[in-house]
Amino acid sequence: MKNYIxxxxxxxxxxxxxxxxxTQAKETPIEQKKAEFSIIIHGGAGTILKKxxxxxxxxxxxxxxxxxxxxxxxILKNGGTSLDAVEKTINVLEDSPLFNAxxxxxxTHEGTNxxxxxxxxxxxxxxxxxxxxxxxxNPINLARAVMEKSPHVMLSGNGAEVFATEQxxxxxxxxxxxxESRMKSLERVKASEKNEVASFYDExxxxxxxxxVGCAALDIHGNLAAGTSTGGMTxxxxxxxxxxxxxGAGTYANNATCxxxxxxxxxxxxxxxxxxxxxxxxxxxxxxxxxxxNLVIQDKLTNLGGTGGIxxxxxxxxMVMEFNTPGMYRATMNDKGELYIGMYKD
Ligand code: ASP
Numbered sequence: 001m002k003n004y005i006x007x008x009x010x011x012x013x014x015x016x017x018x019x020x021x022x023t024q025a026k027e028t029p030i031e032q033k034k035a036e037f038s039i040i041i042h043g044g045a046g047t048i049l050k051k052x053x054x055x056x057x058x059x060x061x062x063x064x065x066x067x068x069x070x071x072x073x074x075i076l077k078n079g080g081t082s083l084d085a086v087e088k089t090i091n092v093l094e095d096s097p098l099f100n101a102x103x104x105x106x107x108t109h110e111g112t113n114x115x116x117x118x119x120x121x122x123x124x125x126x127x128x129x130x131x132x133x134x135x136x137x138n139p140i141n142l143a144r145a146v147m148e149k150s151p152h153v154m155l156s157g158n159g160a161e162v163f164a165t166e167q168x169x170x171x172x173x174x175x176x177x178x179x180e181s182r183m184k185s186l187e188r189v190k191a192s193e194k195n196e197v198a199s200f201y202d203e204x205x206x207x208x209x210x211x212x213v214g215c216a217a218l219d220i221h222g223n224l225a226a227g228t229s230t231g232g233m234t235x236x237x238x239x240x241x242x243x244x245x246x247x248g249a250g251t252y253a254n255n256a257t258c259x260x261x262x263x264x265x266x267x268x269x270x271x272x273x274x275x276x277x278x279x280x281x282x283x284x285x286x287x288x289x290x291x292x293x294n295l296v297i298q299d300k301l302t303n304l305g306g307t308g309g310i311x312x313x314x315x316x317x318x319m320v321m322e323f324n325t326p327g328m329y330r331a332t333m334n335d336k337g338e339l340y341i342g343m344y345k346d
Contacts, residue, residue, distance in 0.1 A: 035317025036335040037076040038218050039085055041069050043099045044211030045263045045309040048327025048343050058343070061098060065331040065341050068092035072217060073333040082217040082225035082259070083121055083144070090140040090229050093213035097179045099329075100211030102138055104179050105231020107186040108240075113177040113231055115139040116245040118154075119147060122224030122253035129154040129245035135161055137170040140229045143245070145169060154245060182234070189235045211329075212244055214261025216253070216313045224315060226251050226259035226275070233266065242266030248276035255315060257282040258289050264301075264308010264325065272301050278312060289314040293322040 043065060072089035076082070094102025105113040117139035118129035128147025131154060136142045145167045146155050155163055165171055212230035219225075228251045230244040243249035243266035250266070252275035253259035260275035269275075274296055281292035289312055297309060302324050309323025311330060321330045321342070331341045 035218070036220050037082075038313045038317040038319050038332070038334050039069060039072045039076060039089065039215065040217070040311040040313055040319045040321065040332045041065065041072070041089060041093070041213070041215045041330065042261060042263050042309065042311045042321070043093060043213050043329030045307070045323045045325040045328035046211070047325065048329065050344055053343070061329060061343060062341050064093070064096050064098055065329060066339065068096075068215075069331045069333050069339070072215060073337070076217060076219050077335075077337075079220055081221070082219040082223050083119070085217045085219065086119060086215045086225045086227040087140055087144055089215045089217075090213055090227050091138050094138050094140065094229055097181075098211075099213045100182075100231045101213040101229040103177055104182065104211075105177050106182050106211075106234040106236075108232075109186075109190075109235050109237035111183075111186065113174065114236070114239075115229070115231055116242055116250075117143040117227070117229040118245045118247060118251040119143045119227035120225065120247060120251050120253040120259070121147065122226075122255040122259055125254060127153050127247045127251070129247060129251075130160045130164075131156040131241045131245045132239055133157070133160050133164070134174050135171045136164045137172045137176065138229075140227050141169050142167075143227065143229075153247065156241075157239075177231075182231075185234050212263040214244075214251070214263060214311060216259035216261050216311055216319075218259070218313050218315065218317050222255065222315070224253045224255050224259035224313065226253040226261045226312075228261045228263070230263075243269035243274070246270055248273045250275060252276045252279050254279050254283075258292075258312050258314040260293075260310050260312040262308060262310045263328070264323075265306050268301060268304050268306025269308060272296070272304055272306065274301060274310065278310065282314070289318055289320050293320045297322040297324055 072085035075085040097104035120127040128143045130142045214228040216226040228244045249270045257279040278292045281287045309328045
């Protein structure tokens with residue numbers, strides 16, 4: 001009887017040990033493929049051509065993109081959240097006059113600056129956005145406060161500014177956002193005004209005054225986040241709101257799939273629900289992030305007549321930059337600290 005019990009105990013120990021080895025063997029290659037964390041940014045897509053760029057301007061863009069992404073990289077490397085990485089990285093780009101967000105935002109028809117922004121937390125599908133604000137220095141901070149401190153997803157105009165003030169978010173005089181180069185763009189666009197629709201679209205594209213900023217990140221806790229901030233499009237009017245503050249169009253994040261930030265001709269990104277469409281193709285059709293982004297930007301958006309691009313990271317840390325314009329300011333950093341910066345089509 002005693003020997004029989006020993007035999008059963010031995011067999012039990014043997015099979016559980018075998019089971020563990022099998023499980024490990026199955027899981028190890030997947031684990032090895034995963035990046036601990038990743039971060040990707042854009043500074044807008046458009047007619048960005050080497051022949052139009054001076055070495056000095058190129059160096060300025062490179063330096064700012066690197067400065068911004070390193071902020072997020074350091075947060076992620078130290079175990080911080082993807083939400084913090086996205087917000088703080090975007091702050092650097094918002095504070096730079098090089099990009100069409102925060103300081104350096106494009107001008108509306110009336111000569112004002114109106115900002116749109118949004119942020120999304122992939123761990124719980126929580127999201128926040130602000131639209132048409134004129135005095136909030138860093139609109140991405142307001143978007144995050146809307147997400148975390150209000151029962152709403154999107155606030156706009158004066159109400160959003162009242163909320164921002166109540167939350168202690170920095171308010172500035174509208175003159176803070178003024179830049180000479182963006183004013184010149186507005187004057188150029190207005191001077192060439194043939195009819196309202198043609199000038200709005202043609203001149204924005206010719207003038208390549210996209211330049212929205214965005215960021216997507218995966219943190220070591222496995223959480224994805226994305227955010228986007230913009231001044232919109234030059235000569236916009238009637239309180240026009242673009243895709244940047246629209247969850248699913250300009251920004252989307254879902255731990256089950258990916259995190260996406262868009263830039264380009266906003267009306268088409270809204271109609272195509274670009275950011276969410278990429279996630280949906282992964283979720284429902286099992287496409288990889290690369291396949292989904294390629295299909296949405298190169299086929300669906302292009303066929304619709306839209307121009308622009310996206311940056312995205314999936315739940316395994318794979319990063320994708322997809323655009324159908326001549327260029328897109330962009331940068332990536334992986335968990336090994338490898339940095340990539342690009343502007344033109346490779
Ligand atoms: N998507 C932005 C908008 O339409 C513009 C941009 O990306 O630069 O407002």
